[in-house]
Amino acid sequence: MESYARFAEVYDELMTDIPYDEYVEWVMLHAPSENYPNLLDIGCGTGTMALMLDEAGYNVSGIDLSEEMLAVASSRIASKGAKIPLFAGSMDELEGFSELDVAIIPIDSINYVTEEKAIKETLQRIYASLREGGQLFFDVHSLFKMDEIFLSSPFTYDDGGVTYIWHTEPGEYEHSVYHSMSFFVGTENGLYERFDEEHFQRTFAPQQYVAWLEEIGFKSVFVTADWSHESPQEESERIFIRAIK
Template identity: 75%
Template sequence: MNSYERFAKVYDELMTDIPYDEYVEWIQTYAPIADNKNLLDIGCGTGTLALMLDQAGYAVSGVDLSEDMLAVASARMEMANAQIPLFAMSMDELDGFNELDVAIIPIDSINYVTDESAVIETLKRVFASLRAGGQLFFDVHSLFKMDDIFLTSPFTYDDGTITYIWHTAPGDYEHSVYHQMSFFVATENGLFERFDEEHFQRTFDPAQYVKWLKEIGFSEVFVTADWSIEAPEDESERVFIRAIK
């Protein structure tokens, strides 16, 4: 089963701890709408952040590899009466976007691109899609989270409607993790339906991302951590990177 295939149905309920409003604030702080209108959400998933950015005033488009995620996103946009174009596309094959003011790859989406050359290609294609002065915003799991926190599994969750058991193991690459999750979702007849998901993520040292971005041609790169303006520390969990073309 492809990553996120059935997970799309329960994804939003399991992402309630993500402070999406802080992500919007991060973008608005450095790319105010008055000067930056066209925004592409790469790895938009079920469209939660894309819709929030649309409501904030950006002209948003979204791309995601998973058509299941996009189906959920499309229903969300229709319910909100939002006109947000959505495209099924792998981020390392990004094409058809030009003169963007802002591109984002949010909520560790780029960590699902596990081939190093594909990560570099993704950054190159984003660079080509931005206007001069346009900005890329993205976040990744830290080395500490990948190498230490994730490997303390199993993790469990149970809210009476959704239950999961989440096992992890070191991946084939340095700073990579294999995720195996078993979900039990309540159905209308009072029974639980089980499905399993296998995900694989990989991250790199923040300095490596900066090196790639500079080599590609980004003029300035800024690195912070954990929804703050502070530089990453040894036990930071999420690294935020902003690059200006």
């Protein structure tokens, strides 16, 4: 079953707790748009962050594997009168970009790339697409979140219009999780339409990501956690990584 197929319809409603503005501030702090204007949003989803970065002064382009997500993003961008080129493609097959000032892989998108070879290929292709001094920003689920928090399912959600039941189980790799979600979306006639999605994510220790980045050639790598400037702790949930070419 394709990840982010029908999910694109309800994605934004379920992501209201994500502080996108803090992500944008993180990028702006280290790569201000006046000095790092050209930015590629990899795994741009429904375009929320791409639009925020566009409004912050960056020349933004977006790429995502999901055609459904890109359709939502295109509609959102058009409704704001913005001009943000969007492309369909897998991040481990990234090509056609060069001399980028900034690349971002936001909101644990890289955790959907589950094979080590594909992760390293993704980082290598981004490295090749950045100019000297260009920066990569991305975040991943921590080991604690993958091994402890996610596996304490089931989780439920109900806002009156969208309801879901979310089950998880350990994946075939260490620090990986299968997500099985059943959604019930309200319709105009007062009934609910059900659809199901399955997602698979995998993460690695922060030190592993740092090792890959340094092996590829990034000269400086910085690691923080949980929307802060602090180093990761044992129970940190989201790891943020910035690397400079």
